[in-house]
Structure formats: C-alpha cells, structure tokens
Amino acid sequence: MTNASEVLSSIQSAFPGAVLDSRVESDRRLWATIDSKKILDVCKHLTNKLNFDHYSGSAGVDWIARNEMEVVEIMASHGAHKVVAMLKVKTPRENPSVKSLANLYWNANWYEREIWEMFGINFEGHPGLYPLLLSDQLIGSWPWRKDFKGYPDLTTGERAVAITTPEGYTEYRFPPTPAEVEAGAVVAERPKYPTFREREEREIKSDSEMIMHLGPQHAMVPGPFLLDVLVEGERVKKGFLDVGYIHKGIEKIMENRTWLQGIVYTDRMCYVASLSNNECYCGAVEKILGLEVPERAQYIRVILEELSRIQSHLIGTGEFLTLVAGVGYAPWQYMIIDRERIISLIESVTGARLTHTFVRFGGVRNDLPDDFAEKCKSTLPYIKSRINEFIELFAQDAIYQKRMENVGVLSAEDAKRVGIAGPALRASGVAYDMRVEDPILVYPDLDFKVIVGTKGDCADRVDCRLREILESIYIIEQCLDRIPAGPIKPEAKIPKKVPAGEAYYRVEDPRGEMGMYVISDGGDKPYRVKVRGPFYATLQTLPPLLEGVYIADVVAIAGSMDGCPSEADR
Amino acid sequence: MGISDVIPVPVAIDDEIEKWTIFGQPVAEVWFTTTEKIHQIIEMGPIKNIFNWGRKNSVYFLMQPMGCCGVEMFVFGAAPYDSDRFGCIPRNTPRQTDVMIMSGYITRKYLPVFKNLWEEMPEPKWCIAIGECAISGGPFYDSYNIIQNTADYFPIDVFIPGCPPRPEQFLEGLINLQEKIKQRKDKRDY
Numbered sequence: 239m240t241n242a243s244e245v246l247s248s249i250q251s252a253f254p255g256a257v258l259d260s261r262v263e264s265d266r267r268l269w270a271t272i273d274s275k276k277i278l279d280v281c282k283h284l285t286n287k288l289n290f291d292h293y294s295g296s297a298g299v300d301w302i303a304r305n306e307m308e309v310v311e312i313m314a315s316h317g318a319h320k321v322v323a324m325l326k327v328k329t330p331r332e333n334p335s336v337k338s339l340a341n342l343y344w345n346a347n348w349y350e351r352e353i354w355e356m357f358g359i360n361f362e363g364h365p366g367l368y369p370l371l372l373s374d375q376l377i378g379s380w381p382w383r384k385d386f387k388g389y390p391d392l393t394t395g396e397r398a399v400a401i402t403t404p405e406g407y408t409e410y411r412f413p414p415t416p417a418e419v420e421a422g423a424v425v426a427e428r429p430k431y432p433t434f435r436e437r438e439e440r441e442i443k444s445d446s447e448m449i450m451h452l453g454p455q456h457a458m459v460p461g462p463f464l465l466d467v468l469v470e471g472e473r474v475k476k477g478f479l480d481v482g483y484i485h486k487g488i489e490k491i492m493e494n495r496t497w498l499q500g501i502v503y504t505d506r507m508c509y510v511a512s513l514s515n516n517e518c519y520c521g522a523v524e525k526i527l528g529l530e531v532p533e534r535a536q537y538i539r540v541i542l543e544e545l546s547r548i549q550s551h552l553i554g555t556g557e558f559l560t561l562v563a564g565v566g567y568a569p570w571q572y573m574i575i576d577r578e579r580i581i582s583l584i585e586s587v588t589g590a591r592l593t594h595t596f597v598r599f600g601g602v603r604n605d606l607p608d609d610f611a612e613k614c615k616s617t618l619p620y621i622k623s624r625i626n627e628f629i630e631l632f633a634q635d636a637i638y639q640k641r642m643e644n645v646g647v648l649s650a651e652d653a654k655r656v657g658i659a660g661p662a663l664r665a666s667g668v669a670y671d672m673r674v675e676d677p678i679l680v681y682p683d684l685d686f687k688v689i690v691g692t693k694g695d696c697a698d699r700v701d702c703r704l705r706e707i708l709e710s711i712y713i714i715e716q717c718l719d720r721i722p723a724g725p726i727k728p729e730a731k732i733p734k735k736v737p738a739g740e741a742y743y744r745v746e747d748p749r750g751e752m753g754m755y756v757i758s759d760g761g762d763k764p765y766r767v768k769v770r771g772p773f774y775a776t777l778q779t780l781p782p783l784l785e786g787v788y789i790a791d792v793v794a795i796a797g798s799m800d801g802c803p804s805e806a807d808r
Numbered sequence: 809m810g811i812s813d814v815i816p817v818p819v820a821i822d823d824e825i826e827k828w829t830i831f832g833q834p835v836a837e838v839w840f841t842t843t844e845k846i847h848q849i850i851e852m853g854p855i856k857n858i859f860n861w862g863r864k865n866s867v868y869f870l871m872q873p874m875g876c877c878g879v880e881m882f883v884f885g886a887a888p889y890d891s892d893r894f895g896c897i898p899r900n901t902p903r904q905t906d907v908m909i910m911s912g913y914i915t916r917k918y919l920p921v922f923k924n925l926w927e928e929m930p931e932p933k934w935c936i937a938i939g940e941c942a943i944s945g946g947p948f949y950d951s952y953n954i955i956q957n958t959a960d961y962f963p964i965d966v967f968i969p970g971c972p973p974r975p976e977q978f979l980e981g982l983i984n985l986q987e988k989i990k991q992r993k994d995k996r997d998y
Contacts, residue, residue: 373915373916376916376952376953386952454918454921455870457871457872457898459873460878461875461878462874482917483915483918483921484912484913484915485915485917486913486948486951487948487951487952487953488948490952491947491948491951502947503947505876506875506947509875509876509972510879553879570886571886571887574882574887574888575887575888577883578883578888591972591974592876592880592972593876804875
C-alpha cells in the first residue's frame with residue numbers, strides 16, 4: 239500500500255530539486271510545490287510509475303500579497319492506493335503562464351479553460367483556450383482575481399443596452415463600468431465564444447449535415463445547458479457543449495462571506511443534493527480547525543446524506559425516464575411521489591425541503607425529532623419495495639432493454655481516462671466510491687456494498703442508481719440501530735476566525751466525487767474555496783460519448799448521466 | 809358590411825325562428841353574423857367574461873427550471889401538488905404556454921436566451937418571478953454574473969418570495985395570477 243510519504247520520496251529521488259516545498263498531511267494527503275518546469279515530468283512519473291491514473295481537477299489561487307499565482311493539480315488513483323497528491327505550480331502575477339496538462343490528461347481541458355478565463359493564467363500547449371463559463375462581456379476582466387474591480391456590480395440593469403438582432407430578437411450588451419475601464423480590466427480584443435451562426439458556417443461541410451440545438455432551455459434538466467449536435471442523417475457526427483448559463487460565481491461570493499455564511503451557498507450549488515455539498519464544505523473547514531465531530535452528529539449526518547442521495551437518485555431516474563419515454567409523464571410522477579416521502583423525512587429534521595443549511599462545523603444544527611426512527615421504519619420499507627419493483631420492471635421490459643442496451647457504452651478504461659465519477663463510472667465496472675476511498679464520518683464502521691455495473695451503457699447506469707438506493711436504505715437502517723445518545727455539537731465554541739491552512743476534502747455526492755479545496759489565511763472569511771464538482775467532469779465527457787449515436791439516443795445518454803448543471807456552473 | 813350581405817341568408821328560415829330573439833336581437837341576425845357582431849353580443853350578456861374565464865383556467869406554464877426553484881417547480885407540476893387542478897399544466901415549448909415562471913437566477917449569459925423564450929410565447933402572456941434570485945438577485949445580490957433587477961427586463965405580474973418557496977406558495981401565486989387575469993381589461997374592454 240502506497241502512502242503519501244512514499245510518493246513524495248519517489249518524486250524526490252526521480253527528480254532531484256523538483257520539489258520546492260512539501261507537506262505530508264496524513265497517509266492520504268500530500269501537498270507539494272513543484273518546479274513549474276518539471277510539472278509535466280512529475281505528472282508523467284506519477285501516472286506511469288505510481289498509479290495516479292485519476293486526474294481529479296485543478297484549482298487556481300491568486301496570492302496577491304506574495305505577487306504570484308498558483309495552480310493546484312489534484313491527482314488521485316482509481317483504487318490502486320488512496321493518496322491524493324496536491325501539486326502546486328507557482329507563476330508570477332505579471333503574465334502568468336504554466337504548462338498545460340491537457341495533452342497528458344484529456345479531462346484537464348475544461349479545468350484549465352476555467353482557470354484561464356477566471357484568473358487569466360495562460361496554459362502553454364493547451365489545445366484551445368476559449369471561454370467556458372463566462373459570457374463574452376466578462377472575458378478579460380478575470381473575475382476571480384483578488385483585485386477584480388467590477389465586483390460587486392449592482393448596475394447591470396441600468397447599463398444594459400438593448401440591441402435588436404437581424405432575426406428580430408432583443409439582445410443585451412453591458413458596457414464596462416467606469417471602475418472596470420479605470421482598472422484596465424477591459425481588454426480591447428477578447429476571444430469570443432462562437433455564436434450558433436458562426437458554428438454552423440464553420441462546422442457544416444456538406445448539404446446532408448445540420449446542427450441541432452438541444453437547450454439551453456430544457457424541460458427535464460434542472461438547469462440550462464446547451465448541447466449542439468452536428469448530425470448527418472440519423473447519426474450524430476459531433477457534439478458541442480456550452481455551459482455557464484447559470485454560472486453564479488459562488489466561489490468568488492464565498493470569499494466575501496464569513497465562514498458560517500458560506501454554508502448557505504453550498505446549498506445552492508447543487509440543490510438536488512445539497513446535504514452532501516454542506517458536508518463537503520464543513521468537512522474541509524473542520525479539517526483546518528482540527529475539530530472532532532461527536533459520534534451522534536456523525537450518524538445524523540450519514541443518515542441525512544443517504545436520504546438526500548435517495549431523493550436525488552429518484553429525481554435523476556425520473557428525469558431519465560421522462561427523457562426517453564416521456565409519454566404522459568407517468569414514470570416521472572411515480573418517482574416524484576416517492577421522492578416526496580423522502581423529502582418529508584428530511585424536512586422533519588432540517589425544516590427545509592431543498593436548501594437545508596443543516597450541517598455545521600463540528601456537528602449538526604439540531605437533533606433528530608423523537609419520532610424520526612419510527613417514521614423512517616414506516617417509509618423506508620415502502621421505498622424499498624417500490625425500488626425493487628422498478629428494478630424488476632426495467633429488467634423485464636423487453637422494449638426498454640432493446641432501447642437502452644449498448645447505448646452510450648463507456649468502457650472501464652475510457653471512463654477512468656475521462657475522469658468521471660459516481661454511478662456513471664461504477665456502471666462501467668470500476669468500484670470507485672469516495673465512501674470507501676476516502677472514508678469520512680462513520681462510513682468505515684458501516685457495512686455496505688459498492689454497486690458496480692458490467693457494461694457501462696445507459697441501462698446499467700440507471701440500474702446502478704436504483705440499486706444504490708437500496709444500499710443507502712440499508713446504511714440508514716444500520717445507522718438508526720446504532721446511533722448513540724450524546725451531544726450533537728462540540729462543547730467548545732467554534733472560533734470566528736479559522737487558523738491559516740488549507741484542506742482538501744472529498745465526499746461521495748449522488749453524482750460522484752465531490753471535492754472542496756479550502757484555503758484560510760487566518761481571517762474570518764475563506765481565502766479561496768474551490769469546488770471540484772462531479773457533474774462538471776461528467777458533462778465534459780458528453781460530446782465524445784455522443785459521436786456516432788442516433789439522434790434519439792442523445793437525450794437517453796445525456797439523461798442517464800443524471801445532470802445538475804448548476805453544480806457544474808457553480 | 810357584414811357577411812350576411814355577401815352570402816345571402818338561407819330562405820328556408822321558419823317564420824317561427826324569425827320571431828326568436830337573443831338579448832333583444834333577432835336570432836337570424838345572430839346566426840349569420842360577423843366577428844364584430846359576436847363581440848357586440850358578448851358584451852351584452854353575462855357571457856362577456858368568457859375569454860378571461862377561459863384564460864384563467866388554462867394557464868399553461870413553461871417548464872423552464874433554472875435553479876433551486878426549478879426543482880420545486882418540478883414537484884409543483886407533478887402529482888403530489890398537482891397544478892392540473894387549477895388548469896395549470898407544464899409545457900415543454902414556449903409556443904404553447906401562457907405563463908413564464910422565472911424560476912431562478914438570470915445570468916448575463918442566459919438573459920438573451922430567456923428573452924428569446926419570452927418573445928416566442930404567444931400573447932396574452934404573463935410572467936411570475938419565483939424566489940429571491942428572480943426578484944432581486946437573492947443571495948447572489950453581489951455576484952458579477954447575476955442580473956439583479958429582472959423587473960427591468962420582464963413585465964412581472966406576480967412575485968413569490970422564498971428561497972426556494974414551497975410548492976404551496978407556487979399554488980398561492982398561481983391563484984393570485986388567476987385573479988389578475990379575471991380582472992384583466994382587453995382591448996375590447998372585456
């Protein structure tokens with residue numbers, strides 16, 4: 239079993255002088271500052287020699303006081319060992335530039351595009367640095383830098399200029415604010431995202447091809463994103479994805495709120511499963527604070543997160559079924575009716591239906607109500623019987639099987655390479671679950687299986703999701719039996735100021751691996767919060783997955799990924 | 809000139825029917841008449857509210873989830889809260905809808921898209937702003953990418969506060985909108 243210090247010594251012996259600074263936090267976390275010239279070699283070494291085959295994401299940090307910027311590469315492994323390596327690369331603040339990993343890891347593409355548009359850090363050798371989340375008007379103002387002047391911007395409505403397009407629609411332009419002009423944040427020549435007309439002109443080569451737009455508005459995806467598919471006849475030739483239609487800038491907003499207020503924003507990041515977002519943020523802050531969570535609070539958190547997982551999977555399955563066979567919304571109604579029971583269970587504890595703000599640093603907000611165990615015992619068997627019914631129904635239905643089998647197949651090697659996680663990865667046969675890989679709370683004491691599929695097609699993904707619900711119910715039943723009496727919050731008062739430090743914390747979101755990288759500079763506000771969202775990684779894999787499929791399968795594949803674009807856009 | 813001037817009235821009308829009247833007018837004139845005439849007749853009787861009655865009981869809304877409120881909108885349209893009871897049915901395309909439910913934050917990138925959706929909807933149409941984000945930016949009031957004053961862009965009829973509001977509040981907002989539709993004055997003063 240590899241541990242963090244072995245990884246560090248391996249890098250140091252292979253590349254003497256490459257590690258400028260290092261810290262072994264625990265067996266599972268390695269923090270190292272790597273010489274920016276050697277980062278590519280170090281990453282190759284990690285991947286080839288030390289089984290770091292999961293590029294998990296990267297984060298940019300603007301250290302304005304030190305006049306430098308940092309890119310943090312997060313590297314992990316798909317089950318070979320449990321070390322997460324956080325490799326930092328430093329670059330000066332004037333003309334920041336680092337080497338791109340996009341040619342080494344396919345999924346680094348989007349992370350680097352995001353860092354480029356938010357911080358203005360150039361990536362040498364990146365295949366195409368063009369906007370990902372921001373609209374054209376904001377490109378070049380580098381909003382996540384600490385000296386971004388156009389923030390807060392309360393004047394957008396007054397500044398809007400309405401322009402009528404040739405098609406007769408109204409478009410709005412926002413001229414830069416005086417502050418932005420003064421700061422020199424407005425760049426004269428900005429790289430623009432191609433409009434659909436430009437895309438049509440560029441991509442359509444023959445008369446038999448056309449571009450179909452799916453979205454941004456879509457009735458059955460809980461947030462807008464645009465999927466353009468270039469089709470020839472019935473086959474898709476290429477897919478294009480535009481995200482950022484609900485980019486709220488949560489990571490930037492959280493830098494301007496106190497630590498406690500930040501929890502509210504994690505709720506709104508992925509509202510379909512907000513409790514695991516809460517857990518992720520609070521866990522990271524607890525790590526910096528060095529807080530121990532009382533055992534009862536740990537059990538309460540596990541129970542609620544599993545309930546949250548159940549309702550998220552139900553709504554995800556409902557969306558998928560409506561997308562593939564939405565006649566009369568019947569499957570949708572079944573899922574929503576069952577979901578309401580789970581929601582009412584969660585509501586009896588947290589008092590809210592969607593946005594709970596329930597998890598606190600070192601504990602939870604309030605205790606379980608007295609009759610919670612009874613309510614669970616009456617509801618969960620019902621849900622279990624329903625889920626068993628659904629699994630049986632899907633397995634027996636010949637039409638469904640014919641429609642979904644071998645559609646959108648993602649092999650295990652491909653799934654690992656593109657960096658997706660959660661049920662979509664496990665359906666391909668890779669048992670990669672954060673509850674096992676990076677165990678938190680009382681998960682190590684609990685008995686549960688990691689559900690894996692065999693083929694990695696749409697039917698498998700949905701089946702995995704449904705069987706995971708059964709597993710979650712089993713976890714909750716164990717927790718209800720074992721939950722001890724005791725305090726739900728730490729006795730000592732939580733300080734308003736968090737000591738300087740950094741932490742990376744991973745939880746298993748219903749959609750997969752969710753990680754938060756939190757930096758504190760000793761103040762009462764976070765210095766930087768980076769969210770590694772699971773659906774961000776999943777969305778990125780959609781366009782290559784769609785190549786060559788039938789048009790009718792596009793929604794099936796996109797739906798089987800169980801989307802929450804809000805968490806991808808943040 | 810009415811249509812009865814162009815197309816001759818059938819001669820086979822009974823003497824009896826010629827004597828019948830509706831709202832004081834001969835039935836024969838009503839039967840073979842023009843749109844203008846129909847409007848005159850509608851204005852005369854209690855039937856004059858029929859358009860607004862029809863509109864208020866078939867407010868189809870655009871299924872357009874944009875945020876947390878969008879998930880509540882799912883539930884509002886589905887069986888547990890059953891907006892069908894009020895004639896409020898989710899539709900997938902703006903061309904079939906009467907009500908735009910603004911269910912979340914509008915970003916700079918999404919505003920033109922949203923405006924297009926609004927312009928694609930046929931008249932008469934209404935707009936409901938749901939949740940703090942759609943009303944004033946909500947918790948994202950100081951974000952660089954969120955439009956704070958949506959009322960500058962869209963003629964919002966009903967505001968439903970909450971973060972997110974419960975589906976029951978959706979229903980209350982809908983009933984308020986129906987009241988508003990009922991009292992609506994048309995160009996023809998119905």
